Amino acid sequence: xxxxxxxxxxxxxxxxxxxxxxxxxxxxxxxxxxxxxxxxxxxxxxxxxxxxxxxxxxxxxxxxxxxxxxxxxxxxxxxxxxxxxxxxxxxxxxxxxxxxxxxxxxxxxxxxxxxxxxxxxxxxxxxxxxxxxxxxxxxxxxxxxxxxxxxxxxxxxxxxxxxxxxxxxxxxxxxxxxxxxxxxxxxxxxxxxxxxxxxxxxxxxxxxxxxxxxxxxxxxxxxxxxxxxxxx
Ligand code: ADP
Ligand code: ADP
Numbered sequence: 001x002x003x004x005x006x007x008x009x010x011x012x013x014x015x016x017x018x019x020x021x022x023x024x025x026x027x028x029x030x031x032x033x034x035x036x037x038x039x040x041x042x043x044x045x046x047x048x049x050x051x052x053x054x055x056x057x058x059x060x061x062x063x064x065x066x067x068x069x070x071x072x073x074x075x076x077x078x079x080x081x082x083x084x085x086x087x088x089x090x091x092x093x094x095x096x097x098x099x100x101x102x103x104x105x106x107x108x109x110x111x112x113x114x115x116x117x118x119x120x121x122x123x124x125x126x127x128x129x130x131x132x133x134x135x136x137x138x139x140x141x142x143x144x145x146x147x148x149x150x151x152x153x154x155x156x157x158x159x160x161x162x163x164x165x166x167x168x169x170x171x172x173x174x175x176x177x178x179x180x181x182x183x184x185x186x187x188x189x190x191x192x193x194x195x196x197x198x199x200x201x202x203x204x205x206x207x208x209x210x211x212x213x214x215x216x217x218x219x220x221x222x223x224x225x226x227x228x229x230x231x232x
Contacts, residue, residue, distance in 0.1 A: 001027075001028055001029055001030040001031075001032070001064065001065055001161065001193045002027060002028040002051065002063070002064050002161060002195060003027045003061075003062070003063040003064075004024050004025060004026050004027070004047075004051075004060070004061075004062055005025055005060050005061045005062075006023055006024075006025055006059065006060035007021055007024045007025070007047075007050060007057050007059075007060035007061065007062060007070075008022055008023050008024070008058050008059045008060050008217075009021040009043075009046050009050060009057055009058050010058045019216075019217050020043045020046040021046050021047050021050065021057075021217050022043070022217035022218045023060070024060075024214075024217075024218070024219050025060075025219075026212055026219060026222060029193070030191070030193055031187070031191050031192075032193055032194070032209050033183070033184070033187055033194045033196070033209050034193075034194070034195045034196070034208065034210050034211070034212070035195075035197075035198060035203065035207075035208035035210070035211040035212070035225075036048075036195070036196070036197045036198075036211070036212050036214055037197075037198055037199065037200075037201065037204050037211060037212075038197075038199065038213060038214035038215060039215070040199065041216075042215055042216065042217070043214055043217040043218075044197035044198075044199075044214055045165065045197065047197065047214070048086075048163055048195075048197050050062055050069075050070070051064075051069070051084070051163060051195065052069075052081065052084050052086055052163055053070075053072070053077055053080065053081050053084075056070065064080060064083055064084060064160075064161060065083055065160055065161075067079075067083070068080070069081070069084075082157065082159070083159055083160040083161060084159055084160070084161045085154035085155065085157070085159035085161070085162050085163070086154060086162070086163040086164070086165060087147065087150045087151055087154050087163075087164050087165070087167045088150065088166075088167065089165060089169045089170050090170060091138070091146040091147055091149070091150045091170075092150065093138040093146060093149055093150065093153075094138075095138050095139065096137075097138075098134065098135050098136060098137055099125070099130060099133050099134050099135070099136050099137075099138075099141070099149050100121050100134045100135070102138070102153055103121050103124050103149060103152045103153045103156060104117050104156075105153065106157050107120055107121070107156050107157065110157055120156065121152075121156075124152040124153075124155060124156060127152065127155070127186070128149075128151050128152045128182060129148060129182070130145065130148050130149065130152065133145060142175070143170060143171045144171060144175035144178055144179060147168070147171065147175075147179050148179075148182065151179075151182065151183075155186070155190075155192075159192070160192070160193060161192070161193045161194075161195065162183075162186075162192055162193070162194045162195075163194075163195050164183070164194060164195070164196035164197070164198075165196075165197055166197060166198055166199070167179065167183075168180060168200070168203060169198070169199070169200065173202075176202070176203070177206070180206050180207050183207060184207050187207075196208070201229070204225060204229070205225060205229060208225050209224065209225065210222070210224055211224075211225050211228050211229075213228065
């Protein structure tokens with residue numbers, strides 16, 4: 001589903017070249033929950049930005065469902081990116097819009113009719129468990145509810161891949177578990193492929209099938225969660 005081949009990203013800094021992602025090769029299977037864990041500065045954010053086409057690699061390639069993200073631009077990149085959706089640590093909601101209008105936003109951009117949008121938003125609100133909160137504004141929601149809006153919005157246009165950027169890092173432990181359970185539920189019900197980055201071991205242990213450990217831009221270990229984290 002997702003293929004990273006010898007992927008590298010170098011930044012020019014005042015101190016010379018900085019290799020943020022260093023020759024990463026990995027693939028994420030259809031329907032898998034794949035975690036990338038590492039300390040701050042390991043290169044996780046750069047990797048996820050390469051995955052969704054926000055950054056261009058210095059070398060190597062990113063392919064999602066057979067379509068190369070890394071070398072595409074314009075219409076081809078837009079069409080490749082329609083398969084990919086993302087949720088964020090700080091939710092990135094539109095603060096002046098209600099819950100249902102936040103979720104409806106990507107549908108509006110996609111040119112979906114008002115009637116169809118209403119129907120789809122209702123389905124999504126049920127899916128993420130926000131029934132009754134349709135008219136609330138983000139500032140009236142708890143952190144967990146905000147992330148539920150983020151998830152519903154990300155799913156609106158039926159993506160094939162959901163990227164999660166530290167999606168539970170701003171939440172308390174109990175809310176974290178509820179959101180992780182929702183992600184597992186969505187993965188099972190919709191067969192959605194999930195790739196997440198995190199610095200939290202708990203997130204990996206709780207929901208990931210496989211994990212890659214990043215250090216200084218490189219993947220230093222990769223395997224099933226049991227293989228990597230089971231201490232003998
Ligand atoms: P993580 O998400 O694991 O904390 P990042 O991908 O944010 O890691 O950063 C990896 C390295 O790349 C860090 O040393 C960071 O300072 C550097 N870096 C990230 N983005 C840029 C940029 N736009 N310009 C220069 N250096 C960057
Ligand atoms: P928009 O609704 O177009 O995003 P705003 O001016 O409402 O524009 O918000 C701009 C940004 O400010 C938001 O994307 C968010 O990051 C931040 N922000 C606004 N209101 C809040 C809030 N109540 N809590 C946290 N962040 C906020």
